[in-house]
Amino acid sequence: MKKLLLFFLISYNSVLLSQTVLNSYPLDFKKFDESNMILNVENTITHDVFVFATNTENITILKYNSALFLKSELTVPRTNLENHSIIGYSFSEDGNPTLYWSTNDYKNILVVKYYLEGKTYKMLSYNSPISSQFVISTFQKNNLFYIVTRDISEPELFVYVFKNGIVEEKAFDFSSYTFQNRKTQRISFNQVITENPIEKIELDEYNPLFKSSKKSKLYMFDEHIILTLDHNPNQTQVFDINLETNDISEKDFGQSVINNPRKLSNSFLYNDKIYQINSTQNELLFDIKDYNSGETLKSYKAIKNDTIHFKSSPLLIQGENQRTKELKNTSKFLQRLSYLDAGVSVFKNSQNTLVTLGGIPRIEKMYYTINDELYTWNNQTSSETVFFESTLNQNNEFVKFEQQPFALDNINYFLEQNRKLTLQNILRYKDFYILGYYDTTTKQYIMRKFTDGFTPEESLNPIINKAVFSKSFPTEKP
Secondary structure, eight states, X not given: OBOOOOOOOOOOSXXXXXXXXXXXXXXXXXXXXXXXXXXXXXXXXXXXXXXXXXXXXXXXXXXXOTTOOEEEEEEXXXXXXXXXXXXXXXXXXXSOEEEEEEOTTSSXXXXXXXXXXXXXXXXXXXXXXXXXXXXEEEEEETTEEEEEEEOSSSSEEEEEEEETTEEEEEEEEOTTSOEEOTTOOEEOHHHHHHHSOEEEEOTTSOOOHHHHTOSEEEEEETTEEEEEEOSSTTEEEEXXXXXXXXXEEEEEEEOOOOOOTTOEEEEEEETTEEEEEEEOSSEEEEEEEETTTOOEEEEEEEETTSOOTTOXXXXXXXXXXXXXXXXXXXXXHHHHHTTEEEEEEXXXXXXXEEEEEEEEEOEEEEEEEETTEEEEEEEESOOEEEEEEEEEOTTSOBOOXXXXXXXXXXXXXXXXXXXXXXXXXXXXXXXXXXEEEEXXXXXXXXXXXXXXXXXXXXXXXXXXXXXXXXOBOOOSBO
């Protein structure tokens, strides 16, 4: 399980972050290697918070109640778990956790249930077919553990559902559906998702542009997986994968018409709405459509000689390892965007819907042969990211609103100022976030509470790169 952190810029004069130390626990990690891992997670039914901490010798489990007081703890030897790492977790009806330990190739998955009351555990082995497939995503939903994979050659997705030591495999065949590229030429499902790897989108969390700009996105709802495909700039192709009935249904959402073969487009699904971006060097279109009816609820447009009237931030550009700068006008923004992968990300706070529109560096695959062997390498066409923010009210109308920093922005800044902290893990809990980390100086695992906004003492002027924060599990492993 990997955590991708940011390269972001925040401009602060004097900082007292919206954060509080919740608790700490002594852990002695004698040496640091790839076996060290700490996860901070929530049982979404009981709202207990668990910490799973492992090194080469032991696994320690801490259980906190909803008030974040330590209720119980368990430390057991890490026996028979060599060459395995944690890929996920779930909770049983009795409230006890199960951890899923896997080899790097997913050939062998060990399912270990831990009983905190009796200080024992039970281990089962699952020799899975996953090793012959590509892993798209691993994630938790409703206290269950899911692995989503794709077949190497057949137009199929597989969903593995782990519950109470039982694994249920579900297969979904896309061979009966039609896929076209921007030239309306027919292409295969496997070609679509091979050229555009599927990205798992987190519900009710901010998804940075480097995730939301992907052309293939997966959203997990209760008993439904929604797959959106934007490989064809003329439309968003949507598949509803029903995990109860094992059925697939299709919807298409056409993009606004722009007569330019170099146009860019993408979409984002949020709260039963499809948000679509469509742009060229000359114009930018932003549409909001009802997911259920397909009705266009609102459309915004800007051309290169106009001011973008639906933005609530400056037009920003950031190069790799460079400070964020402001672009002077719409023309320069659209010109820069035309060389990037366009995307839109949507997130709601207690008042408004916050939208980030922009683009990240485009990665193009280059193919070449040596002695009849085919090789690929990734070519990055640009190192710049451009973006701006827009704020919408409940009627999808633009409102002028000076956005205060999110809790995640405050976490990012805290980590930037405390680079010696390690094994960081971020958990959204109730109406705030918990940052957990290991302090190598005090040899303690510490949890801090972070909230949105400034503290009363702060006088801050943030410029935040919304392209670059994420927490993720392994993806696209053969």
